[in-house]
Amino acid sequence: MSNIQEQINILVEVQGVELEILQAGRLVNALNDEAAALDRAVAEREALVASEKATLDDLRKAYRDLESEAKLNAAMIVKSNEKLRAVKTNKEYQSILKEIDEIRKKNSGIEDRMLEYLETIESAEAAVKAKEEELAGFIQSYNEKKETFAVKEMRERKAVEALNEKKARISAHADPHVITVLDDVKKKVRGLAVVPVQQAICMGCHMNIPAQLFNELQRFDELRFCPHCHRIIYWKEPR
Template sequence: MSNIQEQINILVEVQGVELEIHQADRLVNALNNESAALDRSIAEREIRVSSEKAALDDLKKTYRDLESESKINAGMIVKSNEKLRAVKTNKEYQSILKEIDEIRKKNSGIEDRMLEQLEAIESAEAAVKAKEMELASFVQSYQEKKEAFAAKEKRERQAVESLNEKKARISANVDPSLITVMDDVKKKVRGLAVVPVQQAICMGCHMNIPAQLFNELQRFDELRFCPHCHRIIYWKERE
C-alpha cells in the first residue's frame, strides 16, 4: 500500500470519527432541548396552578367583604329596631320601618351574592385541587425524565470525550498538513471532505470525473480533488 493511500485511509477514519462526534453532539443538544422543554412545561403548569389559587383567593376576599358588609347591615337593623322603641310620632315610626326594609332588601341581595360566591369558591377549590394533583403527577414524571436525560447526556458526553481521544490518536499517524487540507475542504463543502470515486463517479457530488483523473487516482501518488465539488477523492473498488 502506498504512503498516500495509507494517509487517505487515515483521513477517512478521522472523518468517520468526526461524524460520530457530530452525531453525539447533536444528541446532547437534543437532550438539552428536551430537558429545557420539560422545564418550560413544568413552569407553565406551576403558573396555571398559581393563577387558579390567586383566582380562589380573590373569590374568598370578595366573600369576606360581602360578609363584613352583611354584618354591618345587620347591626344597622338592630340599631334601627332600638330606635323604633323610642319614636314618638307615627311619621318617625314609618320612616324607620322604611329604612329597616331597605337595609333588609340590600342585605338579601348581599346574601344572594354570598351564596353565589360560596358556589364559585367550591368550584374553584375543586379546580385548584385537580390542578395540584395534575402538577404533582407531572412533577414525578418530570423528575424521572430529567434524571433519564441527565444520564443519557452524561453517557454521550463521555462518548464524545472518548471519540475525541480516538481522533487524536488516529490523527497522530497522518501528515498534519493533510488534516489542515481536509478541514479547509470540509468548511467549503459543509459535509464530507473525503469521498471515494467508484466507476468514475464522485460519491460526494455524484458527477463523472474525467477518465484521465480516474486513472491517476488509482496510482495513489498524490492527493487529488473532484473538479466539480472540490472534495478530496480517492479510488475505491466497487464492493
C-alpha cells in the first residue's frame, strides 16, 4: 500500500470519527433543546398558577374590604339606635330612623355582594387547587424526564470525549500536511471532505471526472481533488 493510500485511509477514518462526534453533538443539543422546552412549559404553568392565585388573593381582599365596611355600618347602626333613646323631638327621631334605614339598605347590598364574592372565591379556590395538583404532577414528570435527559447527555458527552481521543490517536499517524489540507477543504465544502470516486463519478457532487484524472487516482501517488466540488477524492476499487 502506497503512503498516499495510507494517508487517505487515515483521512477517511478521521472523517468517520468526526461524523460520529457531530452526531453525538447534535444529540446533546437536541437533549438540551428538549430540556429547555420542559423548563419553559413548567415556567408557563407556574406563571398560570401564580396568576390565578393572585386573582384569588384580590377576591379575598375585596371580600375583606366589604366585610370591614359592613362591620363599620353595623357599628353606625348601633350608635344611631343609642341616639334614638336620647332624642327629644319627633323630627329628630324620624331623621335618625331614616339614617338607620339607609345604612341597613346599604349593608344589605354589601351583604349581597359578599355572597357573590364568596361563590366566586369558592370557584377560584377549586380552580387553583386543580391547577396546583396538575402542576405538581407535571413537575414530577418534568423531574423524571430531566433526570433521563441528564443521564443521556452525560453518556453522549463521554462518547464525544472518547471519540475525540480516538480521532487524536488516528490523526497522530497522519502526515501533518495532509491534515492541514483536510482542514482547508472542510472550510470550503459542505458535508464530506473526502469522498470516493466510483465509475469515474465523484460521490461528493455526483459529477463525472475527466478520464485522465480517474486513471491518475488509481496510482495513489498524490492527493487529488474533484475539479467540480474541490473535495479530496480517491479511487475505491469496485466490489
